[in-house]
Amino acid sequence: MADASNTECPNCKRLEVRVVALEALAQRQAEEIARLKKNSSNSHKPPSSDIVKPPKPAPPDGEKRRIGAQRGHPRHDRPPFPPEAIDHTQEYTLIQCPDCGTRLLRSAQPPRMIQQADLAPRLVTVTEHRAHAYWCPHCQKVHYAEIPDPVRKGGLVGPRLTALLAWLKGAAHASYSTLFVFARDVLKVHLSTGALANLIQKSRKAMDAMYAELRDALAGQARLNVDETGHPDRGDGLWTWAFRAPLFTLFKIDPSRGSGVLIEMLGKEFKGVLGCDYFSAYRKYMGDFGILVQFCLAHLIRDVKFLRTVPSRTTRQYGQRLLEALRAMFHVIHQRETMTEAGFGHALACARREVLAAALHPTWTAEAVALRKRFEEHGEAYFRFITTPGIAPTNNLAEQALRFVVMDRRLTQGTRGAAGQAWCERIWTAIATCAQQGRSLFEFLCDSVRAHFAGQAGPSLLLNTS
Numbered sequence: 001m002a003d004a005s006n007t008e009c010p011n012c013k014r015l016e017v018r019v020v021a022l023e024a025l026a027q028r029q030a031e032e033i034a035r036l037k038k039n040s041s042n043s044h045k046p047p048s049s050d051i052v053k054p055p056k057p058a059p060p061d062g063e064k065r066r067i068g069a070q071r072g073h074p075r076h077d078r079p080p081f082p083p084e085a086i087d088h089t090q091e092y093t094l095i096q097c098p099d100c101g102t103r104l105l106r107s108a109q110p111p112r113m114i115q116q117a118d119l120a121p122r123l124v125t126v127t128e129h130r131a132h133a134y135w136c137p138h139c140q141k142v143h144y145a146e147i148p149d150p151v152r153k154g155g156l157v158g159p160r161l162t163a164l165l166a167w168l169k170g171a172a173h174a175s176y177s178t179l180f181v182f183a184r185d186v187l188k189v190h191l192s193t194g195a196l197a198n199l200i201q202k203s204r205k206a207m208d209a210m211y212a213e214l215r216d217a218l219a220g221q222a223r224l225n226v227d228e229t230g231h232p233d234r235g236d237g238l239w240t241w242a243f244r245a246p247l248f249t250l251f252k253i254d255p256s257r258g259s260g261v262l263i264e265m266l267g268k269e270f271k272g273v274l275g276c277d278y279f280s281a282y283r284k285y286m287g288d289f290g291i292l293v294q295f296c297l298a299h300l301i302r303d304v305k306f307l308r309t310v311p312s313r314t315t316r317q318y319g320q321r322l323l324e325a326l327r328a329m330f331h332v333i334h335q336r337e338t339m340t341e342a343g344f345g346h347a348l349a350c351a352r353r354e355v356l357a358a359a360l361h362p363t364w365t366a367e368a369v370a371l372r373k374r375f376e377e378h379g380e381a382y383f384r385f386i387t388t389p390g391i392a393p394t395n396n397l398a399e400q401a402l403r404f405v406v407m408d409r410r411l412t413q414g415t416r417g418a419a420g421q422a423w424c425e426r427i428w429t430a431i432a433t434c435a436q437q438g439r440s441l442f443e444f445l446c447d448s449v450r451a452h453f454a455g456q457a458g459p460s461l462l463l464n465t466s
Contacts, residue, residue, distance in 0.1 A: 030311035081115050124161065124187045150453040157191070157199055159453055163445035165196065166203035170427035171441060173411040200423060203445065206452035207426040213462050214250045214429060219267045221245045223391055225275040226282070227398035228257060229406060232414030233421065240424075241265070242401045242432075246390075247463050249401050249432035253421045259285040273388050275395050278303075283378070294384040296395035301326055307367055318361060318368040325351070325358040333393065345386075352383050401432050433461045 069075075094104050131145040154162070168174040168182065176193040183191045191199075218224065224243055231238040231253055241252040241261055254261050259281040266274075273292045276282040277299045286293045304326065307319025329351035336344050359375040375382070385391040405428060415421050434441040444459060451458040 027311065080113075081117075086115075122188070124189055127158075149455060150450070153453040153455075156195065157189075159450040160446050161187075161189075162199050162203060162449045163442060165199055166427070166445050166449070167442050169200055170423075171431055173408050175412065201419060202452070203449060204419070204423040204426055206445075206448040206458055207430060209458055210448065210461050211250070211426045211429055213460060214248050214433070215252075215265070217248075217462055218243055218245070218250060218265055219270055220272075222272045223275065223388075224266075224272055225392070225395055225398035225401075226262070227276065227395060227402055228279075229402050229409075231405075231409065231421075231424075234414075234416050238421075240402070240405050242398050242405070244397045244401045244432075247433075247436060248461055249429060249436060251405065251425050251428040251432070253415075253425055257281060259288070263289075273384055273391050275392060275398065277395055278374070278378075286378075286381070292384060292388075293378075293381045294388070294391050294393070295378065295381045296393075297326065297330075297382060298394040298396065300382065303371065307371065310365075310367055312365045312367070314363065315365040315368045318358075318363050318365070318371075321361065322355070322358040322371075325355040329355055330393075348386055352386060355382075404428065404431065430461070437461070437463065 096103055129147050129151050131147045134143045134145070135141075136143060150159075157165075165179055165183070168179060169176075174182070176196050179196050180191065180193055183189045183196075224245055226241065226243055228239050228241045231240040233253075236255070238253055238255050239257045239261075241254060243250045243252070243265065252261065252265060262281065262285040268289045270289070270291055273294055274282065274286070275294045275296065277296045282293060282295075285291055301323065304319050304323045308316050308323070310316065329348070332344070332347045332351045335347075339347065356375065356379060359379065360372060363369060363372055385393045408424075408428070415424055430444060431441055433439075434444055439461075444461070448458040
């Protein structure tokens with residue numbers, strides 16, 4: 001009689017195979033759930049990709065937050081217009097008392113005043129330029145007086161109105177149909193959409209020299225923050241690159257997201273420090289030409305937070321250790337104002353060692369090994385800000401510069417050709433740079449268009465800091 005214990009049960013074998021298959025399926029589903037839980041707080045995904053955002057925390061005192069100014073908030077009053085800004089004064093007087101009818105005497109107390117700003121009934125002035133005709137009895141010809149070149153180049157619309165329409169198109173994301181209605185209903189000027197498109201291109205040409213000057217200055221910057229985002233153009237997926245220097249920001253639209261754009265814009269011998277995320281194009285540019293890079297620690301923290309959501313307990317522990325070390329480093333950074341220079345440097349060096357120790361801790365899970373390898377190959381590029389003054393540990397500056405571009409993309413749906421791309425590059429550059437320098441975008445556009453119509457050099461946005 002055969003030993004029953006040595007006989008393999010067919011049902012048991014099938015159940016074992018099924019258990020192994022179900023465990024593998026459960027592992028794959030857990031990894032997929034972790035990937036689906038990626039958002040702007042634990043990955044490189046932008047905040048706009050978060051479908052459901054957590055509710056705002058309740059006030060500390062438990063009361064419901066009211067709309068408007070909060071309790072204890074200081075009152076903000078707008079300063080009055082200065083005397084030189086007053087165009088007209090309307091006086092209101094009293095002759096007799098409104099209660100008893102007695103004749104009134106002028107009081108020494110100051111009058112009550114309301115300053116009111118309003119639009120003029122006619123916002124646009126129309127000038128007719130007449131070049132009179134003259135007959136030459138000797139030549140037997142008619143000669144006309146010369147109309148100035150700026151007037152002829154401007155044509156139907158002068159420089160300030162051209163600048164206003166360019167401001168609305170760029171800074172306010174207005175469409176051509178919106179500009180058409182605004183000009184017709186508010187300005188009482190009828191301009192076809194074709195004429196408006198020509199005006200925008202005149203504004204673009206007025207900024208060509210400014211854009212070329214800033215582009216030439218990129219390679220000589222001591223530090224730059226760079227980031228990129230998608231740009232639609234008639235169904236084609238292009239990329240908008242943002243190069244943010246300390247005193248200006250330049251935008252470049254390109255079909256490529258590769259390192260070739262960096263070579264084109266910065267060259268192969270860029271001597272500054274490049275602040276960026278861990279995208280492969282920056283790593284290739286760094287490796288091919290020995291460029292100094294400061295990788296964004298905020299992006300790193302989001303990657304580390306993701307490790308705490310995966311099924312593997314070992315990976316979660318690795319991510320938690322590294323996250324705690326990074327938080328300790330940022331705590332030191334935020335305490336800089338309360339520490340001496342030597343004390344801050346020592347504390348930052350200690351925090352750096354703790355981060356490296358946590359990142360290089362032995363591990364064998366795939367996600368943790370990938371992050372550890374990142375530090376083995378490019379660990380120093382995460383701490384360039386410690387030894388290089390003026391370098392930020394994050395790439396927030398470039399990301400902030402791209403927010404306006406993302407808003408414009410959502411409202412305008414992109415561009416429709418090379419002319420529109422060139423316009424976007426220049427107007428976005430002017431908007432961001434004027435904001436950095438505290439300049440009026442409208443006045444810059446006015447000066448640029450006026451100089452372009454006169455055939456003169458336009459204003460520069462490259463500040464001289466020497």
